[in-house]
Amino acid sequence: MKNVVVIVQDGVEPFGLGSICEVWGEEYHPDDDNPVFDFTVCTARPGRVRGATGFDLYVEHGLEVVETADLVCIAPKRDRAQNDPAVVAAVRRAAERGAYVSAHCTGVWLLGEAGLLDGRECTTHWRYGAELQAAFPEAIVRSEVLYVLDDAVLTGAGSAAGIDASLHLMRSVFGARTAATAARRIVMPPHRAGGQAQFVRAPIGQVEAESLSPLLAWAMEHLEEPLTVERLAREAHMSSRTFARRFRDETGTTPLRWVTMQRVSLASELLEHSRLSIEQIASRVGFGNAATLRHHFGAVLETTPQAYRRTFCSLQPTA
Structure with missing residues (x-):
């Protein structure tokens, strides 16, 4: 795995995008010998991409970069059910040729539209589990867990669990020490198990x-x-x-x-x-x-x- 691409669309959530960039997009880390990836952000129509929280992005690359990517990441966005058909088709082609495909939170909807969740275990943010199951009845939705890697399709829960999911994929491809080194660089616990519950209660009156x-x-x-x-x-x-x-x-x-x-x-x-x-x-x-x-x-x-x-x-x- 060398070439990593993240696809953004209008309504992109900045934290979701940032969590992907933190794990895969670091260009220079002289304190370790972890791999450095060819990392590209792309969109269906290069130029201005509307953000979800008051600021926009300017993206130079189009979907042609998806065609040679080893890992294609889908950034979550505000309107989960509205995905560009060109993006759906590009992700489907990437999966068909054997690339890893990753999405977390609302980005998982795009994988469903591409037909990549049928018969597969997957997850999303705990708020949206029932909705995801209703939208894609052939999927095996496990909305209580942090992330699921089923074959080459990685899905994760919301927000920070996107980092856990990416670190799990890094561990699966490169080994435990590489993932632990990446986690240490971004000041994260090195391993939260995928089966760990998404919703951790915070007791009152502890x-x-x-x-x-x-x-x-x-x-x-x-x-x-x-x-x-x-x-x-x-x-x-x-x-x-x-x-x-x-x-x-x-x-x-x-x-x-x-x-x-x-x-x-x-x-x-x-x-x-x-x-x-x-x-x-x-x-x-x-x-x-x-x-x-x-x-x-x-x-x-x-x-x-x-x-x-x-x-x-x-x-x-x-x-």
Whole structure:
């Protein structure tokens, strides 16, 4: 993946466009060796593109750049159901020739019009899930999750989840360290799981603890140890029931799922950048044995540790 294009239309949402630019459009980052992409913003009719919040864009490139793009991103816009037929056709052609196609929030509607959601899992902002399902009944809409990568079609929830979706695609193509480096550059958490809930409750009258951040930092340093709900609750000085409720309120997921995702993430990095065997990695991240690592790794990343290492590791593996 080298050539990245983002398509904008009238009513483009600036934050949605900006989230794409943050991940894929950085021209120069001398502090790391992450890939730099040929990044282009385009539109159906070059010139002035009306923005959604009081300022417009001037876009020089037309849809011809879509024809050679490796990744085509759709910026969300205010009127989700009104998409230029020329843009719909260009995106459909890109998908047909094998390019990755990405959209989040209201941009997902364009993918539906292009026929790219039929039979695929997808998501959008939680406000619009039922509407998306009604508009495209052949789609498998999962409006509770942050993002979905189904084959080469990436869809994400609203606003900041567009960054999570892009980082997930970067992780899938280039590996965990590249995605973590990009996240660090833009001051983002390196990995929020796609299955994490979009809507994280913020309890009123929260008195037991201000934040679980210190506990999460502690858990990251103790992944090789047994981290049951009971142990985590003791570290947080809460009952197990209160802790489990608070954890979901603050993170949008369960304690055990969060721990599993952190272990898989660490295993990914060790597979990429260490000579440890699969069994050693399983022990290091807290899965105990290779069989358990393979089970969770496959459930999360849909591949095996061995296949992941062959794809992303530049070192000679020891197992």
